[in-house]
Amino acid sequence: QKEVEQNSGPLSVPEGAIASLNCTYSDRGSQSFFWYRQYSGKSPELIMSIYSNGDKEDGRFTAQLNKASQYVSLLIRDSQPSDSATYLCAVPYGQNFVFGPGTRLSVLP
Amino acid sequence: NAGVMQNPRHLVRRRGQEARLRCSPMKGHSHVYWYRQLPEEGLKFMVYLQKENIIDESGMPKERFSAEFPKEGPSILRIQQVVRGDSAAYFCASSLSALEQFFGPGTRLTVL
Numbered sequence: 001q002k003e004v005e006q007n008s009g010p011l012s013v014p015e016g017a018i019a020s021l022n023c024t025y026s027d028r029g030s031q032s033f034f035w036y037r038q039y040s041g042k043s044p045e046l047i048m049s050i051y052s053n054g055d056k057e058d059g060r061f062t063a064q065l066n067k068a069s070q071y072v073s074l075l076i077r078d079s080q081p082s083d084s085a086t087y088l089c090a091v092p093y094g095q096n097f098v099f100g101p102g103t104r105l106s107v108l109p
Numbered sequence: 110n111a112g113v114m115q116n117p118r119h120l121v122r123r124r125g126q127e128a129r130l131r132c133s134p135m136k137g138h139s140h141v142y143w144y145r146q147l148p149e150e151g152l153k154f155m156v157y158l159q160k161e162n163i164i165d166e167s168g169m170p171k172e173r174f175s176a177e178f179p180k181e182g183p184s185i186l187r188i189q190q191v192v193r194g195d196s197a198a199y200f201c202a203s204s205l206s207a208l209e210q211f212f213g214p215g216t217r218l219t220v221l
Contacts, residue, residue: 046210102151
């Protein structure tokens with residue numbers, strides 16, 4: 001059973017703080033990982049991909065991957081109210097993707 | 110460059126009718142994926158197609174659901190004899206390399 005787990009939240013952070021979102025996966029052989037953002041009533045939007053251990057930074061977003069611990073995280077620096085959304089972790093398993101249940105983030109002004 | 114296009118955006122059907130959902134991938138993308146999302150729930154994989162081929166349909170219900178991606182034209186997800194439990198958002202995603210997927214706006218299906 002291929003699983004991707006996330007805390008469902010809601011995760012509430014004040015504006016300007018760092019939001020930390022976590023994801024664990026079950027398949028030790030997984031090689032690529034993706035973070036999507038989904039606003040309420042909208043479709044998922046790809047915001048980060050990461051393929052190797054360590055950190056990958058893109059603007060205010062940093063993805064962190066630890067394959068030994070089967071753990072991938074997303075950090076959002078200087079959180080803004082517009083970051084309030086559900087964040088989905090996705091891991092390819094074979095020919096398809098498995099999405100985590102998502103973490104709902106609320107950034108409070 | 111247009112993104113992934115889906116139509117219709119909203120579809121209302123009565124129980125027992127057929128629903129046809131269309132997806133045009135991004136230009137140059139040959140990999141198409143269909144997902145279903147129930148209200149307040151996560152995305153569930155349904156089927157993965159390449160041109161004229163179904164690659165993985167492990168997430169598709171065995172009855173009433175079918176999908177195709179013909180050589181010409183959009184990918185079609187077809188639901189026959191819809192039931193109320195089919196009411197959901199159906200998302201299509203396309204990919205250039207079977208890695209990063211880009212989603213369309215979705216079709217919201219309501220079954221009365």
